[in-house]
Amino acid sequence: MKKLIVITSGKGGVGKTTTAINLGAAMNYFGEEVLIVDGNLSTPNVGIHLGSPEAPINLNHVLKGDVELFEAVYEHESGLKIIPSSISIKEFKKIKPEKLIEFKKGFKKLSEWVIVDSAAGLGNEAMSAINMADELIIVTNPEMPSITDALKAIKLAEQSNKRVKGIIVTRVKKNDIEMSPDTVKDMLESPILGMIPEDICVSESLSKKDAVVHTHPKSNAARAYKEIAAQILGVVYDSEKDREKIWTRFFKKLGLKK
16 A cells, blocks of 8 residues: 655654665665655755755645656666755745645556655645654654654644654764653654664765665665665565674775675
8 A cells, every 4th residue: 555654743853854865775675665865955965865855846836736756756776766845045935835736636646656755844844744654753853952842743633634654763873861761752642763872874874875774775874764674565584694703804994794
């Protein structure tokens, strides 16, 4: 059954776009057809993360009625499908975010799975993406301000009769300062889909303009995203077998093996 999942958060800077891209990449890794839509119309980052900061045809043109939806679809070398949005402020002023919901059926015709990166916060733009969701995934960090904003997003989803599939906690350091998974689960009263560790490979993937699942497939962060994707898809994934051997990492650091 085709499904549209909106990735959202109560605040910006928690790793929402990184999660949207890598969850999509991880689902694609398991052989699924995935379309990533940049529904963050005011501050779009999907194209920037994947090396196409300003596509000639994008979601803005679709929302204005200038082109058909299929014309704004680009295919990443991995097989991922992407619909980017324009980084132009001038273009943003010409569109109405609430028109997004009119294209829900169109998005689902293009792919089995649709992952939408929403705007941060809980304003009209974010709600425009949330309103077309089959399910929501909330992204947060293991700290009180982020958890508080995530709780607001969950309450808003409930008021909109939208199902929250679960929580993805990013930038996990596993120290004594951050909140534990059990505490996060109790506060948000939602299942934890996964914990993404703080990983330098994520920053390196951003500099390479690609998903960490592609650039560092055996890294801790990539394996964590694959675990979440496997859970959503109901497939078996052994993250330990996918772990890079310690000697391989050692040789890589010495520049002896790539």
